[in-house]
Amino acid sequence: MNWGLDCWNVFIAILSIIFVVIPVLLLVHFALTTDKDRIKQLIQDASSISRLQGVQAKAADKLLNLDGEIYPSDGCAITLSVLLQDAGIHVRDTFTAINLGRILRDRGWQTIPLGQQEAGDVGSTCGSTPHHGYDHIYLVLQKLNDDEMIVVDNQAPVPHFRYVIGVQDDTPTRFFLRASSLLVPGVKSVACGSSCIGGLGLLQPPLFKIPG
8 A cells, every 4th residue: 555645645635625625615605695695794784883984984095096086975886885895795896876776786686666665775866867966875774664764874974864755955765776686796706816717716726746
């Protein structure tokens, strides 16, 4: 019996599990995760004041780097984008409310009538064309009644009240969007350069010379 060769085969098998089997299983797991599966995490993140303020700080940096805009002005879409990203819903950085709503619809999010909103839904004041200063998008944390809600967005560093019909300077909400159970791409490729297999983010095992 060649103990050296047997040990080497065991070593190669272990490497295969670490660098091939486990990444493939993780890929399958996340690929089968729907946006609806991530809503619980989204609500938890947005309900934490420290996490929310961390998201807002990140959104402020992105907004400043884009066009020099000073947060919170024009920051609703990028704030929600970062919140979604951190919860595992892979939307790109988006800086307008109308475009973020379109992206969510493309991911299968369903339009919900006013009054039927619930925690985890996204509210939008957008119409069919952009209207700067009036367009807004936000996350519903809690529905108090058909009109009153607790929401998070760029307008306060903590969850706050908002009315569907709009009060004072708030634009009335036109519709809500709700995450779907449809399967959507949920995995980003790992930035591992030439060590990735087929662009899927799977790490290749290091090459070894098999002893003769």
